[in-house]
Amino acid sequence: MKNIKSLVTFLVLITSLFSFSQQKPQAQKVKVTGKVIEKSTNQPLEYASVYAQNTKNPSAVSGGMTDAKGEFSFEVPAGVYYIKIEFLGFKTVEFKDKAIDSNTNLGVIAVVEDSKQLDEVVIVAEKAAVEIKLDKKVYNVGKDMTVKGGTASDVLDNVPSVSVDVDGNVSLRGNENVKILIDGKPSGMIGVNVAQALKQLPADAIEKVEVITNPSSRYEAEGGAGIVNIVLKKGKNQGINGSVTGTVGYPENYNLTGNFNFRGENFNFFTNLGYNNSTSPGNYLRNSEYTTPSPGSPTYIEETRENDRERRGKNNNFGLEWYLTKSLSWTNSVGFSKNEGGNPEDVNYYNYDANRELMYIRNRYNDQTNENDNLNFSSNITKNFKKEGHKLTADFSVSGNHDNDISIIKETIVGSSAAPEITGTINFQKQNRTLAQTDYVLPIGKGQFEAGYKGDFSDMLTDYKVEEDIDPAVGPGSGIVNEDLTNKLNYKEKINAVYSQYGRKIGKFSYLAGLRFEDSNIDINLLTTNEFNNKKYNNLFPSLFLTYELGGKSSVSVNYSKRINRPRGRLINPFSSYSSDIAYFKGNPDLDPSMTNAFDIGYMKQWDKLTLTTSVYLNHTENSFQFVQRESGKYAVTVVDGTDIVDPNTGEIIVIGGPDIRIPVIETTPINLATEYRGGFEFTLNYTPYKWWKLNGNFNFFRNETQGDYTYVNYLGETVVQDFNNIAFTWFTRVTSRVTLPYAIEWQTNVTYNAPQENAQGKSLGVASANLAFSKDVLKDKGTVTLNVNDLFNSRKRIFDSNLPSAITHTEMQGRERQINLSFTYRFNKKKTDKDRQPKNAGEGEDFIGG
Structure with a gap:
């Protein structure tokens, strides 16, 4: 599912390490790599699942998930495999009877939206912890019905771990020593009175909220409780x-x-x-x-x-x-x-x-x-x-x-x-x-x-x-x-x-x-x-x-x-x-x-x-x-x-x-x-x-x-x-x-x-x-x-x-x-399920999730 992301890959094959004793491996293993993109935007598709099953030994299953670049990599014993790439809301791509005898690159795999699944995507993708990365969590709040016609204070008060009191003061895990950013940067909009400024920012202008309870060195050190970053909408559809x-x-x-x-x-x-x-x-x-x-x-x-x-x-x-x-x-x-x-x-x-x-x-x-x-x-x-x-x-x-x-x-x-x-x-x-x-x-x-x-x-x-x-x-x-x-x-x-x-x-x-x-x-x-x-x-x-x-x-x-x-x-x-x-x-x-x-x-x-x-x-x-x-x-x-x-x-x-x-x-x-x-x-x-x-x-x-x-x-x-x-x-x-x-x-x-x-x-x-x-x-x-x-x-x-x-x-x-x-x-000119592609905010930087 596009909007419920995680840090983990699943069904990853346990790799074998070559020993210094020159012992011969029990089975030859080869690497399978590739990249998954959305066909309509050519953007990398993160957290798509890749499933590989040995056709002669169905119990031998392997695979992985794509990273932030849309790339995947896993190892399997040499053999013939049934491989499929899946992501909720997109049509499944299949490779039947694919011979994997040596290191194999499946190339760039473009997936297209499945119109039959779009309604289901809308239902499931609401109000959840949609991304869990190495040093932050991201919550999509753009479709939260309870904040329609409200302000940024209303949005933050619905985000897990975040609370807003009657004066408009924001706390993270009960601690008010939190730094508020807009698009990854300190904003003059919230410079003088944070509580008042959040009441002036419309909820409908907000795309998502990033909650960083323990920021890395990339982020400014301000905020003993952590950082709350408000990301504004910036559509990039054609x-x-x-x-x-x-x-x-x-x-x-x-x-x-x-x-x-x-x-x-x-x-x-x-x-x-x-x-x-x-x-x-x-x-x-x-x-x-x-x-x-x-x-x-x-x-x-x-x-x-x-x-x-x-x-x-x-x-x-x-x-x-x-x-x-x-x-x-x-x-x-x-x-x-x-x-x-x-x-x-x-x-x-x-x-x-x-x-x-x-x-x-x-x-x-x-x-x-x-x-x-x-x-x-x-x-x-x-x-x-x-x-x-x-x-x-x-x-x-x-x-x-x-x-x-x-x-x-x-x-x-x-x-x-x-x-x-x-x-x-x-x-x-x-x-x-x-x-x-x-x-x-x-x-x-x-x-x-x-x-x-x-x-x-x-x-x-x-x-x-x-x-x-x-x-x-x-x-x-x-x-x-x-x-x-x-x-x-x-x-x-x-x-x-x-x-x-x-x-x-x-x-x-x-x-x-x-x-x-x-x-x-x-x-x-x-x-x-x-x-x-x-x-x-x-x-x-x-x-x-x-x-x-x-x-x-x-x-x-x-x-x-x-x-x-x-x-x-x-x-x-x-x-x-x-x-x-x-x-x-x-x-x-x-x-x-x-x-x-x-x-x-x-x-x-x-x-x-x-x-x-x-x-x-x-x-x-x-x-x-x-x-x-x-x-x-x-x-x-x-x-x-x-x-x-x-x-x-x-x-x-x-x-x-x-x-x-x-x-x-x-x-x-x-x-x-x-x-x-x-x-x-x-x-x-x-x-x-x-x-x-x-x-x-x-x-x-x-x-x-x-x-x-x-x-x-x-x-x-x-x-x-x-x-x-x-x-x-x-x-x-x-x-x-x-x-x-x-x-x-x-x-x-x-x-x-x-x-x-x-x-x-x-x-x-x-x-x-x-x-x-x-x-x-x-x-x-x-x-x-x-x-x-x-x-x-x-x-x-x-x-x-x-x-x-x-x-x-x-x-x-x-x-x-x-x-x-x-x-x-x-x-x-925009469907309810369109995914707005945004440029990386300069203040956000890139998350490292492994190569």
Whole structure:
């Protein structure tokens, strides 16, 4: 099957080794070789099966599978054989009574699609681990019905091993230290705010997602948990072809995307166009109990928040691949996006005394607007030499991103005659990024040598300002600047890297060993306070991958790599949000990078209807990032002296006197906390019990241990030492079911459960959620109608409890409520089962799978 690939070859003949004692072999063995290609595209066909049976001794069976180049090689005793080449969706090629008396090359074998099998290919090829290579796994997600009309965040949240929380933060195997790439390269699109950028990228523009839990030296060392690479659609079918998808949804969601391709003899033009207009409601609840409240201040506060994230955006990408000669191609692409909208928040603080009697209600309305612009250009030159696999690539890209947020915050006491307090925030962010890279691949015998250079240079400026007592008619810029919450941060990063690696396959054994060197030069400049900090360091990052084929369609692998996680963005920015004045996030510009040693032992086994991939992993991290909550030493002050307030229970006017109400502000901040051990067990199952039913399951259980303590001074001036030695166990699972109903209606269900997890300051509670979708092909399979419901039970939330010396809190966050979408896709000059041929992304490199 084309879309369910594996690393292993099956039914490989056990070869005989010649001994140095000159002992005569019991039977003469000869080698059978050849190459399989798709006739329509002349592209190599990977993982086609080759079956060889001795006609005189039917029990003597041998064969193999084609590699990434479409080539196969195996040994058999000399004799006469029946040979067939098979691949699901293609017509079988047979050689009857083929005499194999000496080393034989069957030549180039072209296979053609079998139209009778196409429908079966569509059913089986959905939502599975389609490629399992030596150092990465690839999941085809382009036909996932539950993400139609959605975003990249929705796509990633359906990929095994990957999770996306309510804030849009991506984690891999429960670890948020993951590097996100687009087409194998860091993208300016996701440079400033990864979570926000993923919500702006349409799901229908994505072809596949590559999950690299333990990257080799070819890849940048960033990301302690690994790398998630999003590959965009770039059709390469002959002539003019493409598809258009339109979506309407509730809550409001209007989405139109198009993917077009024009392939000529010497060029290939491709483009992705998208427009979105949506409103995503969300909500927030925080219940706090203050153990030592100030006199006259509330003991209990219930904070409720409702928001509507509004977005109107355009995403466009154009590219041209020019075949200068048969061995030289030049690809240029330009992409730009513009998004605008807002996120108005209505927040109520219900304040209770020690007897849980309501004292007063404070309302905080945050009218936030946002504008985002992104422009990027990339160029790639690929030179293929005479020897197959021998190639040189050079890449260059530049990008710029501007993200502007403006908020006007109006605070009132419900029923009060006092004038409202009006605060304004301005958050201007811009980033420029330049990337230069070259990679060289040289096949040497049955091995492959690789080497390359990469330079990544970025400059990001964040200008954040909070103003109080602003004139609402004028807006931000007319008030008094709050110096405690205002800052201007300039982050500059220069990273130069070189790497080299060599891989080879010896019989059933494969290895890939590499070494990467990265030199980092980073400036973190707080311009508001004239604090300038330069960090220079360089590191070596070794990697080693070992794979052994056990036979019977199974293999085992042992992998090791060293990784780095550099703090940037909100982790180092002292202030970037003011959504709540009693609890906020504060970045730490003094964070140091964390270093991770990653170990992984994997096993894969294939049966006729079942594929199992499993691994045991361990990550040892020094200087790991941990998020701590503490009393900031600041207060949210509410002036109520002599203020008339309407009692919400009786409607009577009362006058509150006494001191102003002072509420300690709880601050969440990241720190470097000594050592972290994260170990776990994961498995993925692809099971097809019947042609009309396919199941995919992913389960991940892990143990997380932190060692260290943290000291700070609380709002009373007392020194507090917190012990962060903690051991926590948790797990999560995801099951996807795909059923073909009568009248060729496809029914897909995704169910996810995240188990509870404890930490040194509290506990995250377990959460279950489900997605549902139905799909039907129409117009002679040129069109597809899809109805999906994301978060069917409206239960996808982040729920956690925390216990601090001064406050006990319970928090529930829901970034987006249940979404219902109806989509229609129309394909022209392109069948549903067409396989888009893509150029190798320059950032991806080539995988060594043995010669």
